[in-house]
Amino acid sequence: MTDGQKLLIGEAARRADLNPKTIRFYEEIGLIAPTGRTTSGYRLFDEEGVSRLAFIRKAQALGFTLAEIREILALRDVGSMPCDHVEVKINQKVGSIEERIAELEQLKASLTTLLERWKEAEAASAAVCPQIEGA
Amino acid sequence: MTDGQKLLIGEAARRADLNPKTIRFYEEIGLIAPTGRTTSGYRLFDEEGVSRLAFIRKAQALGFTLAEIREILALRDVGSMPCDHVEVKINQKVGSIEERIAELEQLKASLTTLLERWKEAEAASAAVCPQIEGA
């Protein structure tokens, strides 16, 4: 069954840190292309497929929806001709990513400021920890 | 009905760029505290409430789940004593935000690289835009 260096769905799932069910689901919605099968119908994945899956996983963790990820992948998939349309799209994506980074920086700053303000208050009056709702 | 400078749900929704329904939903799941009512039962919101709502809106756009936002708000809500527990939590949040920023930078870099690679290819061979699947 060793079909070159292709992986079955379980191994692909392990490498991309996804559930096999999720991979089938991604295929169903066309996020990943049908990848080839063994004669007995088992899906086969190569390194490219696994890295695509891993990319999806990672982008998701960054808060992108599958629809957004689909768009980004589509950009990556446009062979080799960038034409203006694609260039504009990529620049838009980059722009929105930059915005996102800026807002995360802001959020980070607000948390750090919060902590600093507290630390000052603490320095002024030593006190005990009040109740904390279960995190 | 002008109850000081309090707003009805519709106006609060407009200012926080949310649907009134969504605000009621947030109250239902305890993301925002019950905010006071008119004698006739209309919810009232002050600037603090609106900014909390706007914060939720923004954090969501950054890809945080309501569960994560709940945690962040809880940190903000811990009156004035930071105690180690809360400090650790804030530092964890800041850490995960930094990670997220780093990964976004990476994603941005990979898109920029993609574009550059294309531009080089384009320079080498002038060509027409091939088909593009509907974005």
Next chain:
DNA sequence: CTTGACCTTCCAGTTTACTGGAAGGTGTAT
């Protein structure tokens, strides 16, 4: 030649985060 860990499809259920609609009360404007 059977056990066990894979794989397949299909279909239904879950979680998260809303969103819509009905039925009815409120408040100001004409």
Next chain:
DNA sequence: ATACACCTTCCAGTAAACTGGAAGGTCAAG
């Protein structure tokens, strides 16, 4: 007084992204 845009609760439905389970085929090992 009646229209109109608000507001209320309650309950049901939706979309996105899985996730579980049944029923059954496949393959290497013992």
